[in-house]
Structures are given as structure tokens and as C-alpha cells.
Amino acid sequence: MKWIKPMVGCVLIAAAFLGLIYWENEGRSHFMMEEVAVAADDIAEGALVNYSMFKRMQIPKDNLLSGALIMEQLSELKGMISDRPITANSQITADFFDTADSRIEKGKSIFVIKPSWIDARSSSLRAGDTVHIYSDTGDSYFGAYRLAFVKDDNEQEVVAADGFTEPGNILARKMSSRAVHHIEIIATLAEYEAIMTFVTQEKRGLLIVQKGDF
Numbered sequence: 001m002k003w004i005k006p007m008v009g010c011v012l013i014a015a016a017f018l019g020l021i022y023w024e025n026e027g028r029s030h031f032m033m034e035e036v037a038v039a040a041d042d043i044a045e046g047a048l049v050n051y052s053m054f055k056r057m058q059i060p061k062d063n064l065l066s067g068a069l070i071m072e073q074l075s076e077l078k079g080m081i082s083d084r085p086i087t088a089n090s091q092i093t094a095d096f097f098d099t100a101d102s103r104i105e106k107g108k109s110i111f112v113i114k115p116s117w118i119d120a121r122s123s124s125l126r127a128g129d130t131v132h133i134y135s136d137t138g139d140s141y142f143g144a145y146r147l148a149f150v151k152d153d154n155e156q157e158v159v160a161a162d163g164f165t166e167p168g169n170i171l172a173r174k175m176s177s178r179a180v181h182h183i184e185i186i187a188t189l190a191e192y193e194a195i196m197t198f199v200t201q202e203k204r205g206l207l208i209v210q211k212g213d214f
Contacts, residue, residue, distance in 0.1 A: 036070055037070055037091075110149070132211060135198065136204050142194060
């Protein structure tokens with residue numbers, strides 16, 4: 001019977017050791033940590049949001065921001081811009097971002113791309129999308145621009161028809177309220193003048209290429 005106490009002692013030591021391993025590897029994060037989305041790198045004020053700007057990180061529950069977003073909620077930020085500088089590894093909330101039509105970066109304004117200028121574009125364009133603008137044959141590139149508005153021929157905003165949309169999925173935009181007539185981009189005056197000069201002087205159209213960020 002003398003071996004019972006030493007054996008019990010060994011079992012208790014082993015259990016304590018295994019418990020410590022579990023606590024360090026899984027227990028601590030399960031009970032004391034929460035996984036949230038944080039900035040992968042510094043994000044400048046006015047930056048257009050895309051999924052690659054963020055990463056997952058375990059944060060102590062006591063240090064969580066109220067309303068902190070998780071990675072699965074980032075599709076809600078599609079088409080939005082940051083309203084403040086965000087440092088790398090910082091938690092984020094929906095309050096850190098503005099909608100595309102509520103804020104314009106310093107030095108930029110809203111300019112119309114006339115329907116007569118557009119040689120080709122997708123019918124699924126919506127406000128908040130990012131587009132690349134090329135010459136009609138693709139030999140000239142004028143840059144990437146955020147769409148402030150997508151309008152029909154009555155100057156009404158083109159939106160997805162009820163029941164025919166899926167956040168973050170461009171291919172799900174199967175139905176719209178009206179046909180796209182023209183778009184309005186956010187750009188500097190110099191950027192817009194370059195586009196306008198090309199169209200008016202070269203008598204050529206533009207290719208509007210949609211970019212999917214999410």
C-alpha cells in the first residue's frame with residue numbers, strides 16, 4: 001500500500017502539468033481572450049476600406065472596445081472610408097468609418113463621367129465601388145476612383161432591387177432599380193482634367209473596369 005500515495009502524487013502532478021499546458025495553449029484564450037478584427041497596418045484618414053487592411057487578433061476581454069468588429073462583419077464596411085487615422089493592430093468599430101457619399105478626401109471633389117464618354121462598363125456598378133478607368137482600347141490608364149454616385153437618366157441613384165442583393169458579392173447584383181446612365185467619381189481636378197482632355201481631344205471613349213475589394 002506504500003506505493004499508493006506516491007502514485008496519487010504523480011497523478012496529481014501530471015494532472016497539474018497537463019492543466020497548465022491546456023491553460024497556456026487553449027484555456028487562457030477561451031476564457032480570457034476574444035478574437036476581433038484589427039488594422040493589419042497603419043490606415044490613413046480617408047482611405048477606402050478593403051478586406052486586406054485587417055487581420056484577426058486575440059484581445060483580452062477586459063481590453064475590448066465597445067462594438068469591436070470581427071472579421072466576419074467586415075463586409076458591412078464595403079464602400080466606406082476611414083474617418084480617422086488608424087494605427088496598426090488597433091481594434092476597429094463601425095464608428096471609425098463613413099459612407100462613401102458622406103465624406104470626400106481633402107483636395108478631391110465629385111466629377112461626372114458623361115454617358116457619351118463611356119464606351120464600356122458593367123451594369124452592376126453601385127455607389128461606393130472602386131473602378132479603374134482606361135481608354136477604350138486599354139492603352140491608356142487614368143487611375144482608380146471611388147464612385148460617389150451611380151445615376152439613371154433621371155438623376156436618380158441606381159440601387160439593387162429588393163431581394164436581389166448580397167453584401168460583398170458583386171455577382172449577386174442581378175436586378176437594379178433602373179439602368180445605369182452615368183457615374184460620378186471622386187477625384188482631384190487634375191485627374192478629371194486628364195480624363196476630360198483625352199475624351200474631348202482624342203474623340204475616344206472610356207473603359208470602366210469594376211474592382212471587387214471583398
